[in-house]
Amino acid sequence: MTKNYYFYVKLQLYKPLLSECQMGKNRKVTKHITEQTVMFASITKWILISSVIGALIGVIVAFFLKTLEYFENQRSILPFEYYYTLPFALVLTVIIVKKFAPSAEGHGTEKVIEAVHKRSGKMNLSVVPVKLIATVITIFSGGSVGKEGPGAQIGAASASYVATLFKFSARDRKKMVICGISAGFASVFGTPLAGAIFGVEILIVGALMYDILLPSIVAGFSAFFVAKMFGISYTYFDLAYYVTFDFDYVLIAKVLLAGIFFGLVADFIITTLRYIHNLAKSIKLHYTLKAFLGGLIIVGLTLIFGDEYLGLGFETIKESISSSHIDHEGVPWYAFILKTIFTSLTLGFGGSGGVITPIFYVGATSGNFFGGLVDGYIPLFAALGFVSVLAGATSAPIAAIIMAVELFGVNVAHYAALSVIVAFLMTGHRSVFPSQLLSMKKSEALDIKLGEEIVNTKVTYTTKFFRNIRRIFRIIIIYYKRAFRK
Numbered sequence: 001m002t003k004n005y006y007f008y009v010k011l012q013l014y015k016p017l018l019s020e021c022q023m024g025k026n027r028k029v030t031k032h033i034t035e036q037t038v039m040f041a042s043i044t045k046w047i048l049i050s051s052v053i054g055a056l057i058g059v060i061v062a063f064f065l066k067t068l069e070y071f072e073n074q075r076s077i078l079p080f081e082y083y084y085t086l087p088f089a090l091v092l093t094v095i096i097v098k099k100f101a102p103s104a105e106g107h108g109t110e111k112v113i114e115a116v117h118k119r120s121g122k123m124n125l126s127v128v129p130v131k132l133i134a135t136v137i138t139i140f141s142g143g144s145v146g147k148e149g150p151g152a153q154i155g156a157a158s159a160s161y162v163a164t165l166f167k168f169s170a171r172d173r174k175k176m177v178i179c180g181i182s183a184g185f186a187s188v189f190g191t192p193l194a195g196a197i198f199g200v201e202i203l204i205v206g207a208l209m210y211d212i213l214l215p216s217i218v219a220g221f222s223a224f225f226v227a228k229m230f231g232i233s234y235t236y237f238d239l240a241y242y243v244t245f246d247f248d249y250v251l252i253a254k255v256l257l258a259g260i261f262f263g264l265v266a267d268f269i270i271t272t273l274r275y276i277h278n279l280a281k282s283i284k285l286h287y288t289l290k291a292f293l294g295g296l297i298i299v300g301l302t303l304i305f306g307d308e309y310l311g312l313g314f315e316t317i318k319e320s321i322s323s324s325h326i327d328h329e330g331v332p333w334y335a336f337i338l339k340t341i342f343t344s345l346t347l348g349f350g351g352s353g354g355v356i357t358p359i360f361y362v363g364a365t366s367g368n369f370f371g372g373l374v375d376g377y378i379p380l381f382a383a384l385g386f387v388s389v390l391a392g393a394t395s396a397p398i399a400a401i402i403m404a405v406e407l408f409g410v411n412v413a414h415y416a417a418l419s420v421i422v423a424f425l426m427t428g429h430r431s432v433f434p435s436q437l438l439s440m441k442k443s444e445a446l447d448i449k450l451g452e453e454i455v456n457t458k459v460t461y462t463t464k465f466f467r468n469i470r471r472i473f474r475i476i477i478i479y480y481k482r483a484f485r486k
Helices: 002-077 082-100 109-119 127-140 148-165 170-189 192-201 210-229 249-282 287-305 314-321 335-348 356-373 378-394 397-408 410-426 463-485
Strands: none
Touching (some): 002 210, 082 287, 127 148, 170 210, 192 210, 314 356, 314 378
């Protein structure tokens, strides 16, 4: 009786504590369920929004690509060589851009990055028709530009308009614009995953915005499949190259050397684009006369070197990567140098279009040249150059590695990863997109302020690195001296 009584008393004393414990567990369960419910709602929301955005951009980009293809096919109706129209085309392009949408100037992607970082993704809808028309005019006349940048800018401007129309918040608009960039790239590249990642990766060097990855990938796939539904076809490459299980030290060494070379090529592109842009800016002429002068220079160079360096140049890219000896051995070793100059002149003197396709051209042809130098399998090195120069020039190594898999197959991925990372590091803190934000140092031997645009960063080296190198050499010398004495 006494024991039961004591047990009853203890139970009454501990009852509030037991109740509190139970309530604590219930709160934890409630919080857990609430968090999962919110995440489910957020995921559902962004899958729906990004799918619609992607589909819309897929339609617009398909129209852009079909229009571009149509006008390229009409060149033959001219009674003279199409590139003679280039001086007039550049004049018309700069007039259209300056009068109707100044933000459509240049290669497109740079302006989108600027809008994301500085204006929460707010863009003018007039960019869409102006960029489309200006790019078609430039490429029809032989301007050495690409179509990916305009695709991204058209996608971003369309997404921004939808966000403004339906009164989304500034944060959501920024997300939707990034989805537009990814959708634009994916539907033009023909590589939905790489295009989607590229649209996110180019915004900040050394960091990925993980909260936007899912909607960007969904938007990329949506745009890609819709563009295919509208008859857009894409080219993928069969290198006829297969990996063996033996570890080939010689090939690995060649790939690492190739990465260094491609990093230097990427730096050459960045430097040449910037130099000719500044040179054109310094010429004291009316902008129409300046554009006409630039067109005359390009026509003159075409008459000297040929028309292989005009337009998109996709045939030369295919020849560089082709497994046919007749094709890839017919590409001139200096093709990547001339293409860089032609592209820099076109963009510097007012042409409208992207810079990514020319980077592909430069990468593939420089890889073709390097493969011949090291007596390697030329299509493999051309493919490595295709993605490695992209990574070095745009600071987007992850997207470049994924692109290698999507375009060339998994057999190339192991080598591409090595070459891409080396090229990315070798380029240093430079990019064809000066509005990219910098969030990493590529070497501890360099002092650089993070969190700023690449164009505003100043790099200085630290003496600590060189002191450490000197110490290592001293240790090696001392070791060999002792070994020699013995």
